Amino acid sequence: MPSHGLATVAEISSLIMDGRSLLLAGEETVLLNLPAGNWIAGTSGVFMTAKGGAASGGLIFYTDLTEDAESVRIERLTAAELPDLAAHYPANGFAILILPGMSGLLQAFAQHAADYKDIYTSPLTGWVSAVDRSAAPGALPKIFAGTAEGFTDQAAIMYVTMPETKIARLDIINLFSPDKSVMLEFDENGFSATACRINGNRTNLARYMAEQNIDTKLPLLADYDGALINVAIQDIDAATGTVTFYGPVFKNIVYRFAGPVPDYAAAFREAITEAADATPAFCCNCALNYIYGALAGKSTAPFMGPIGFGEIAYTLLNQTLVYLTIDTLED
Numbered sequence: 001m002p003s004h005g006l007a008t009v010a011e012i013s014s015l016i017m018d019g020r021s022l023l024l025a026g027e028e029t030v031l032l033n034l035p036a037g038n039w040i041a042g043t044s045g046v047f048m049t050a051k052g053g054a055a056s057g058g059l060i061f062y063t064d065l066t067e068d069a070e071s072v073r074i075e076r077l078t079a080a081e082l083p084d085l086a087a088h089y090p091a092n093g094f095a096i097l098i099l100p101g102m103s104g105l106l107q108a109f110a111q112h113a114a115d116y117k118d119i120y121t122s123p124l125t126g127w128v129s130a131v132d133r134s135a136a137p138g139a140l141p142k143i144f145a146g147t148a149e150g151f152t153d154q155a156a157i158m159y160v161t162m163p164e165t166k167i168a169r170l171d172i173i174n175l176f177s178p179d180k181s182v183m184l185e186f187d188e189n190g191f192s193a194t195a196c197r198i199n200g201n202r203t204n205l206a207r208y209m210a211e212q213n214i215d216t217k218l219p220l221l222a223d224y225d226g227a228l229i230n231v232a233i234q235d236i237d238a239a240t241g242t243v244t245f246y247g248p249v250f251k252n253i254v255y256r257f258a259g260p261v262p263d264y265a266a267a268f269r270e271a272i273t274e275a276a277d278a279t280p281a282f283c284c285n286c287a288l289n290y291i292y293g294a295l296a297g298k299s300t301a302p303f304m305g306p307i308g309f310g311e312i313a314y315t316l317l318n319q320t321l322v323y324l325t326i327d328t329l330e331d
Contacts, residue, residue: 004064005061006047007060007062012060015062015064016036016038019037019038019066020037021039022038022040022063022065023158023282025042025043025044025127025129025305026056026061027058027132028139028150030058031043031060031150032148036147036148039144039146040143040146040157040158041156042127042129042142043150044056044061044127044132044307045307046287046307047304047305048283048300048305048306048307049304050299051297051299052296052297052298053295053296053298054297056132061304061305063281063305065158065160065281068162069160069161070093072160072161075088075145075157076157077155077156077157078105078153078154079104079105079153082109082116082155084117085097086118086121087117087118089118089159090159090161090162092161092162092167094123094125094170094324095126095157095159096125096126096157096158096160097125097156098126098128098157099126099129099155099310099316100129100141100143100151100152100153101128101129101310102141103140103141103152103153106310109316110191110248110310111190113315113316119314123170123324124170124313124314125284125311125324126157126284126312127305127310127311128309128310128311128316129142129143129309143156145157164329165328165329166326168281168326170313170323171323173303173320173323174230174271174319175267175268176219176221176259176319177221177258178223178256179260180256182256182257184196184198184220184254184255184257185197185251185252185254186249186253187251189248189250191244191249192243193242193245194240194241194242205241206237206241206243210236215260216236217233217264219233219318220233220249220255220257221257221258222250222254222255222256230258231245231246231249231318232246232286232288232318232319247310247316247317269298271321272303276302279325283303283304283324284322285300285303285305285306285321286307286317288319289320289321290307
């Protein structure tokens, strides 16, 4: 079988029984049927596939890391254990983290991951588990860590040790650029805001966005040491004057609105094309890119993988495609 793609429960079960090291995404009812083994998973209802964005249809998206892995270590992490996740980084390799969407654990990671000890000393990637719109009422995103038992309050992590002849590299595709005419600053950290300072003047953010007709499909951006990080806009409550976000904003950080993107789908396709020479060993994408970019039925090859409620590249990202490549060093 290829190193990634869609497969049935029977096919995935066979890979697990063969001892393969797998990253899996699918509906909870499907993941519950898998045997124990070297795999971690997150619930998801849509994927990027070779034929285009597609609903799961009872299938599982798999990424097989066996050929690049010398060994793997799988753990579940509680909120108390999460800050020490880097303690088990391999000497040469990477880590894949899956966080349960819509959870307190996710919020804690999003707000504090940048301060975790040694978090940047090895590539850390992964995604936030999701639930499809067609899921049963009350269904929550879950993670699995090598057994057919889902969790909403723990994270799954796979530490992958590679031979010394290989090296992993983490990259992102972000189709947005900042509008530098407006500068936003917040007085508090959090996933929502009412007041903020815009170009130094205190104002209500929701009212300002309504007056300026800000496109809420476009995120806020912040420059973190040269890397542009998105904070996606979830909702504007005009009654309370509150703007909520899919990721946290932080005080003492300068944010800017994203510049205009007249055709979101075309811009996303262009961004993919510019990076098409990559050969991802792992890839994930944001549900907002999937929706706003109209990716259903449209190929994003060579970028294939789960669609989640967020992406991980050391910290939580929004509206970003994240991918990991593995290169073989020359003698």
